Amino acid sequence: MDPRVKQFMSQIIAKNPGEEEFHQAVQEVAESLVPFVEENPRYKHAKILERIAEPERVILFRVPWLDDKGEVQINKGYRIEMNSAIGPYKGGLRFHPTVSLGILKFLAYEQVLKNSLTTLPMGGGKGGSDFDPKGKSDNEVMIFCQSFMTELFRHIGPNTDIPAGDIGVGGREIGFLFGQYKRLKNEFTGVLTGKGIEWGGSLIRTEATGYGTVYFAEEMLKTRGESFKEKIVTVSGSGNVAQFATEKATELGARVVTLSDSSGYIYDPNGIDTDKLSFIMELKNIKRGRIKKYAEKYGVEYFEGKKPWAVKCDVALPGATQNEINEEDAKTLVNNGCFCISEGANMPSTPEAIEVYLENKILYGPGKAANAGGVAVSGLEMTQNSMRLPWTRKEVDEKLRQIMISIHETCVKYGTEKDGTINYVKGANIGGFVKVANAMLAQGVV
Numbered sequence: 001m002d003p004r005v006k007q008f009m010s011q012i013i014a015k016n017p018g019e020e021e022f023h024q025a026v027q028e029v030a031e032s033l034v035p036f037v038e039e040n041p042r043y044k045h046a047k048i049l050e051r052i053a054e055p056e057r058v059i060l061f062r063v064p065w066l067d068d069k070g071e072v073q074i075n076k077g078y079r080i081e082m083n084s085a086i087g088p089y090k091g092g093l094r095f096h097p098t099v100s101l102g103i104l105k106f107l108a109y110e111q112v113l114k115n116s117l118t119t120l121p122m123g124g125g126k127g128g129s130d131f132d133p134k135g136k137s138d139n140e141v142m143i144f145c146q147s148f149m150t151e152l153f154r155h156i157g158p159n160t161d162i163p164a165g166d167i168g169v170g171g172r173e174i175g176f177l178f179g180q181y182k183r184l185k186n187e188f189t190g191v192l193t194g195k196g197i198e199w200g201g202s203l204i205r206t207e208a209t210g211y212g213t214v215y216f217a218e219e220m221l222k223t224r225g226e227s228f229k230e231k232i233v234t235v236s237g238s239g240n241v242a243q244f245a246t247e248k249a250t251e252l253g254a255r256v257v258t259l260s261d262s263s264g265y266i267y268d269p270n271g272i273d274t275d276k277l278s279f280i281m282e283l284k285n286i287k288r289g290r291i292k293k294y295a296e297k298y299g300v301e302y303f304e305g306k307k308p309w310a311v312k313c314d315v316a317l318p319g320a321t322q323n324e325i326n327e328e329d330a331k332t333l334v335n336n337g338c339f340c341i342s343e344g345a346n347m348p349s350t351p352e353a354i355e356v357y358l359e360n361k362i363l364y365g366p367g368k369a370a371n372a373g374g375v376a377v378s379g380l381e382m383t384q385n386s387m388r389l390p391w392t393r394k395e396v397d398e399k400l401r402q403i404m405i406s407i408h409e410t411c412v413k414y415g416t417e418k419d420g421t422i423n424y425v426k427g428a429n430i431g432g433f434v435k436v437a438n439a440m441l442a443q444g445v446v
């Protein structure tokens, strides 16, 4: 490791003990940025790299609620307001038992650079709870969301901090959260994104992360004269990101052969077509069942407790969660001929896996660039809310596509190496950083 990165990281680790995922996210960025900051001393003197690693504000609160049996439950609630240099804090809420301060700080840190890459004026934040919506009744989810918002409402606002969804927070949860905010504030505003279409939501928001990940991959493929046509694609996850990545990749001529959940993955060599995808959507979004059911219905193989990375593919779209591809998985993917990875999830590859991609010079789009389509359409939802005028599906989709093309161009601008290959990690980190850093310089030591 570069000794300057090592020294920088030893301070980060000492100041944020035990927050491993946060260290991982900061280190990946530091490896691209420490040399860049050395070449641009104005950022160094203003300690921008140190400042962006310290949240502007962290809010921690108790979320008490009564379950269906009348028993008292207590969860933790969090909101990390990371950086507001280029716009109000913006980023999702995650409800999952693994949620901790370190996980949310890594996500908030990534969000700052991701939001900057979208070209839209959004700062970065993230929040959530260790509440597990899995196995809870609709009533319990509602009671929990109402209690969560009863504290959070005083910290957020359409010009201050605009949360949205992430793992465990979809349309149902955003509805309950919005209802409670409106009741407490007596205001109908665009304080959350991912709202329903009838009450201030944007068309394409649900599809945006998955579509955007595929649009980004399409741009990467173009640099090698390739496209999705007839490509074999592996997708992990089966939530919102995975579903719409599957839909778009299939529409562009690819054959998507895997989907997964936390219990295992299904392998369908014939491809997950539109009808099969409708089954998945009903299974996951309405019945809230397990992916295993797909294997039973269509008579395909199901691999309990496994991830889909041993399946031979041309393109991989990780869409589940952090650190779902390790070094060994990455080697298997590359050895099997996979030459393009576009991350729909946040930080799904370990640092060792990223090393493997970079050494082999495959097309690798890191999450902060490749999955920025979701928050980008959230930004477009905010614009429509401010105008009080909705755009059509076609208009939003076209804007999303343009944003993904522009993020790709930024990566090419800052990430092209001497040998002509594109290092998208470096490109995304520097490209996201410059705008935030310049705004911080202009605004003084705040």
Ligand code: GLU
Residues within 6 Å of the ligand: 090, 091, 092, 093, 162, 163, 164, 165, 166, 167, 193, 346, 371, 372, 374, 375, 376, 378
């Ligand atoms: N949770 C998504 C992300 O990781 C979307 C955030 C948003 O729409 O604000 O970017």
